[in-house]
Amino acid sequence: MFSFSIPGSAHRAAVRVTATGGTAGSSVFTYDSSNGHPGGIAADGPLHAPVKSNGKYAHLTRIDFCLKPTNYS
Numbered sequence: 001m002f003s004f005s006i007p008g009s010a011h012r013a014a015v016r017v018t019a020t021g022g023t024a025g026s027s028v029f030t031y032d033s034s035n036g037h038p039g040g041i042a043a044d045g046p047l048h049a050p051v052k053s054n055g056k057y058a059h060l061t062r063i064d065f066c067l068k069p070t071n072y073s
Contacts, residue, residue, distance in 0.1 A: 002060065003045020013040025016066035021049025021058025040068055
């Protein structure tokens with residue numbers, strides 16, 4: 001599991017975070033107007049890779065962030 005926080009001085013917001021867990025696939029977390037975050041989000045957590053068939057989270061192998069410019073400060 002992981003969290004993220006983008007400093008206001010970066011003037012960026014996350015609109016999507018993808019957590020890949022090896023062969024288990026990916027968990028995609030979307031922050032847009034469909035879920036109450038039209039400007040993206042500056043922090044979130046705890047996030048995780050997909051759940052494996054044994055009921056445990058897959059080990060994180062990759063995290064991708066899709067960012068957009070923002071006026072957060």
